[in-house]
Each structure stands twice: as C-alpha cells, then as structure tokens.
Amino acid sequence: MVSSFTQGASHEAENPIELSLRQAFESIEPKLRPPFSLTILNPDEYLELNRAILYGILCEPHFAKTHIKHLHAIVSDGYAFFVNLLVKIVHQLYPKLVVLVKNQLIWVTKEMVHVLGVGFDGLLVSLLRQIIEGDFSDGNLWLCFELANFFLDKWNYILEEEPLVLSSALYVYLRLLADHCRSPNNEKLGTLKRLEIDLCVKIVREEFHLCLKIGRDVVWLLQNLFHVPEFRAIWKDLVMNPSQFKTPEFTDISQFYCIRTSSRYFLLRITPEMESYLRFLLTRVKLGQQKRHQMWFTRKFLSEPSRETVIVDLVRFMCCAHHPPNEIIQSDIVPRWAIIGWLLKSCRKSYVEANVKLALFYDWLFFNESVDNIMNIEPAMLLMVHSIPKYIDMTHTLVEFLLLLVDNFDVERKDIIIKGVLSALRALIHKGVVLSIDVLTSCATLSPVLKEGLVRLLNVK
Structure with missing residues (x-):
C-alpha cells in the first residue's frame, strides 16, 4: 500500500x-x-x-x-x-x-x-537550505545529522565531482555550530556537534582553497567559534602560521578581506519559504502598510526565542542578495533599510543584536569599489539617515557600533579597515545615496562624541 x-x-x-x-x-x-x-x-x-x-x-x-x-x-x-x-x-x-x-x-x-x-550539487544545496537555524526540534536536528554524515561518507565523490558543494556545507555548518555550541547543556546536540566540528575542520584543514571560494564571511564565521578548541587552533594558524594550510597563494588573513562573498552563500541560511515572503515584502508592500506583514513574518519564522539568530542571516541576505531595481527604489515600496530597522528592533538578545549590526556593516570594513557592490552598503547608511530625528537612538547606536568596529575588528590591520570604511563613505556620496556625510556630522541631535569620532575618521590620512 x-x-x-x-x-x-x-x-x-x-x-x-x-x-x-x-x-x-x-x-x-x-x-x-x-x-x-x-x-x-x-x-x-x-x-x-x-x-x-x-x-x-x-x-x-x-x-x-x-x-x-x-x-x-x-x-x-x-x-x-x-x-x-x-x-x-x-x-x-x-x-x-x-x-x-x-x-x-x-x-x-x-x-x-x-x-x-x-545536478546532484543543486539537490544537496536545496537540502542544506531546509536546515532551520535556531530550531532544536528532532526533525531539524535529524536533517543536520544526516547531511553532515552524508558529506563525510561521500567525501571523495563530492570532492572529485562538485567540490564547491563542500564550501556550501562549510558555510552552513559554521553558522549552525554558532548556535549548537551555545547550548552546552542540550543532550540532543552532543553527537551532532562532534560530527559538525569534524566536517568543518576536515574541509578547512584539507581543502583550504574552498574557504577562499567563500570569501570574507569565513573570517566572521570562524571568529564566532573561537571558544571551540578546534577552531581556536585554526584561527591561530590563520593569523600566525598560514603556511599550515598548504595553499601557496594564501599568506595572510587579510587576503580574505579582498574577496567579496557571493550572494549564493547568503541564500543558504534562509529557507525558500522565508526568501519568498521576504521578497514579497520588498517588492509588493507599500511603505507604511508593512506592519501586519511584519507581524505575520514574526509569528511564522521568529516566534521562538531560539530562532532569533536567523535575523543575522536575513539582514545579510537583504544587504547582499536582494538588490531592488531602480523602479522599486524610486517607488513607494517598503525599502530594505526599513525592514532591517524593524528586525534590529526585534532583537532581544544582546549578542544577536551585535551580530545583526555586524551583518549590516560587514562589507563597509573592506569596501573596494572595483570589487564590491554599493547596494551591499546602502541599507546601513539609509537606516542611519532616515532614523533622524524621529529614531535618533537608532542612528546613535549604529554610528557608535561603526566607530567601535573600525577600532577593534582587526587591530593589527586597522589601516585596511579604515581604508575600507572611507572607500564606502566616498562611494555612497559619489553614487548619490547621500549628498554629504554632513547629514551625520552636523546632526544637532547626534552625540557630540560620535560626531567627533566621525570627523576624526574622515580626516585620517
């Protein structure tokens, strides 16, 4: 039957x-x-x-x-x-x-x-997209386990025929581990975490060139796992002993900064259903009429506290994988910055909020107009500008976070970070996203300390 x-x-x-x-x-x-x-x-x-x-x-x-x-x-x-x-x-x-x-x-x-x-590579990618971040149900953890075990079991087949699928698996499981390693007392995760760690370490140690295929977001993903001994060892080698990875073209971690992460990786961490509803919101709903749609989206995808971490991936998706055409930009359709502002306000956990801000500004830190797309950095600037004066606290927290990033993201390579942020600001003005940075430095309601910090940044030689 x-x-x-x-x-x-x-x-x-x-x-x-x-x-x-x-x-x-x-x-x-x-x-x-x-x-x-x-x-x-x-x-x-x-x-x-x-x-x-x-x-x-x-x-x-x-x-x-x-x-x-x-x-x-x-x-x-x-x-x-x-x-x-x-x-x-x-x-x-x-x-x-x-x-x-x-x-x-x-x-x-x-x-x-x-x-x-x-086409088996596309099938594996489709299955990876069905793993839901922050979902600790038996069915979701089963899919995590089955696919991780599958990649290890069929390693030689995949590596020989479609190695880029392993870069997709690495991206997905590094994101998942950030969640799974944050729940040390969850008994259901013990064997799964070991399997996920083994898979990721194997890819990084044995096929490091696949990390370079992903680009700069690998740095952020590994930073989130620094507390895990295996990844702490990887991080130390990245910074102090890059020859350990047996990839002659890799000599310094800053090389990752120059490689923009492809939009296909950001799609990996939101399900097709999430993508469909988000694209509907950003192409069909008018500004001012989005509240009921946002409430529905929250009930559907963000109602459980553990699911909050997916907001980071939603923001990366909107910045880097959803670029509206000019007819949408010039219309009354709800803009990306407004949805991102709502998602940022929805964060209840401080570490999620910090990661959402980093998702928003990440490409600013390494911006190079010959490599990067201005649409990736536009939402952060427009959110800061459009929050004046009604939501000045939003502008305040974003400017403060940007200045902290410049000072602390990579102290040893701070010159690269400053160059990236200044390049981003120049491009935003050149492309007419804002007429001048004065909109922030001359803002009467913005903290004088932050305005001084911006001026100092702009005057770096």
Whole structure:
C-alpha cells in the first residue's frame, strides 16, 4: 500500500508536483513491478516513468531498491530529469513531507550522488537550505545529522565531482555550530556537534582553497567559534602560521578581506519559504502598510526565542542578495533599510543584536569599489539617515557600533579597515545615496562624541 506523501490541512489544494507524481504512479503502476518491459520509450513516456518511479521510491520504501534498479535500467539523460524533480520536491514541499518520505528523500539523494546524477550539487544545496537555524526540534536536528554524515561518507565523490558543494556545507555548518555550541547543556546536540566540528575542520584543514571560494564571511564565521578548541587552533594558524594550510597563494588573513562573498552563500541560511515572503515584502508592500506583514513574518519564522539568530542571516541576505531595481527604489515600496530597522528592533538578545549590526556593516570594513557592490552598503547608511530625528537612538547606536568596529575588528590591520570604511563613505556620496556625510556630522541631535569620532575618521590620512 502506498503511504501518504505530505501532511496538510484537508482544504489545501494538492501541490502540482505531488499531483503529477501521484498521477504518473497510478496510471502506470503495473509497469513498475518486475519483470520490466524492454520497450523503447518515447520522450513523454520516459518522463512519465521517471515521475512514477520517484513516487514509488518515496512512498513505497519496501520496494525502493526495486524502483531504483528500474530507474538505472531506463535512464538516458544522466538522471537530470529525475534529480530536477527531487530539487523541486525539496524546494516546494520539504516542510510538509511526512517523516517516511523525508527518510526516503535522503536515501535516494545518496543514490543520486553515488551514480553522479546530473545536478546532484543543486539537490544537496536545496537540502542544506531546509536546515532551520535556531530550531532544536528532532526533525531539524535529524536533517543536520544526516547531511553532515552524508558529506563525510561521500567525501571523495563530492570532492572529485562538485567540490564547491563542500564550501556550501562549510558555510552552513559554521553558522549552525554558532548556535549548537551555545547550548552546552542540550543532550540532543552532543553527537551532532562532534560530527559538525569534524566536517568543518576536515574541509578547512584539507581543502583550504574552498574557504577562499567563500570569501570574507569565513573570517566572521570562524571568529564566532573561537571558544571551540578546534577552531581556536585554526584561527591561530590563520593569523600566525598560514603556511599550515598548504595553499601557496594564501599568506595572510587579510587576503580574505579582498574577496567579496557571493550572494549564493547568503541564500543558504534562509529557507525558500522565508526568501519568498521576504521578497514579497520588498517588492509588493507599500511603505507604511508593512506592519501586519511584519507581524505575520514574526509569528511564522521568529516566534521562538531560539530562532532569533536567523535575523543575522536575513539582514545579510537583504544587504547582499536582494538588490531592488531602480523602479522599486524610486517607488513607494517598503525599502530594505526599513525592514532591517524593524528586525534590529526585534532583537532581544544582546549578542544577536551585535551580530545583526555586524551583518549590516560587514562589507563597509573592506569596501573596494572595483570589487564590491554599493547596494551591499546602502541599507546601513539609509537606516542611519532616515532614523533622524524621529529614531535618533537608532542612528546613535549604529554610528557608535561603526566607530567601535573600525577600532577593534582587526587591530593589527586597522589601516585596511579604515581604508575600507572611507572607500564606502566616498562611494555612497559619489553614487548619490547621500549628498554629504554632513547629514551625520552636523546632526544637532547626534552625540557630540560620535560626531567627533566621525570627523576624526574622515580626516585620517
């Protein structure tokens, strides 16, 4: 008997992907039992058989090995269509899948990597995106464990065929460890943390060039784990003994600062569902009408205290991966800076608030107009400016944080940081984001100490 595929309210319409798979299975079910037909399939029949086999694998675990043998026998496109179906299921349906189907999904993913199915890298990335930060439920921790174990188990396959997937895994698990290592008394996390640490250390120590593929955000991720002995040792080697990483082109940690992190990494830490609702908010909702949408977003994604850490990733996503076109910028649609201001005000924990501010200013510290995009740094400046005078406390806290960053982020390389921030300010003025920095240095309601700090920064030779 075929099991259920998804769980949901009875009034919800069946997802088109699920519907197409189920209909394919029901229409040709007799052909899915041995002995299999040797008839040559036309293109439509081939696609239909792929759908039916996938439904059988996911919903008939007792026949899964038979179904996968059938697939191997008929495949003619390097598994491209089959893998694409899996990606769509993960992207559109994963949160609603029943436990049995999720188990089968991981099983068939392993099979696709084993046969090097075309597009398996995209499938792994889709699964990584379904791990929810700050979620300590059994189902979410199970997915963390299964994927970490999978990357270690299939290490050679992945490294040889799609090594960049390991850089995605590194980014995800370094972020997750920041949460998991902050909960030392959670018994459920013991084995998982060890596995996550082993995976990340293996990637950094054995394939350091993949860290360079990620870019400057690796520095921040490793800083967050300095209290973990294995990462403290990595950090010391980064700063004092870079030759340990056996990468001739790497000679100093400041080289990371010059490498802008690609937007694809920021997408890894927000689920497709979060991305969809956030993009809706930033492309359809008018300024002044966003409050009810914000309340809904909070209830849906941020209601549990442990989920608050995802705000850091939401801000990095908005700064670096969502760049609205001019027609949106010039319209009355709610701007990025307003949503970021709301999220910053939503922070209850001081360390999360500090990390959100760092997410907002991080690219300022290393800004180079030939490498970096002004859209990455625009939200911080506009949030400071538009908070005057009604929300001057917001302007105050952001200016204060920026000045502290300049002085303390990397004391040994402070000249690089100052150069980056000054380059950012010049670019913001040159591109017309603000007419002049005077909007801050001449602000009557801003603390004189902060205004003096800004002036000193601007006058650094």
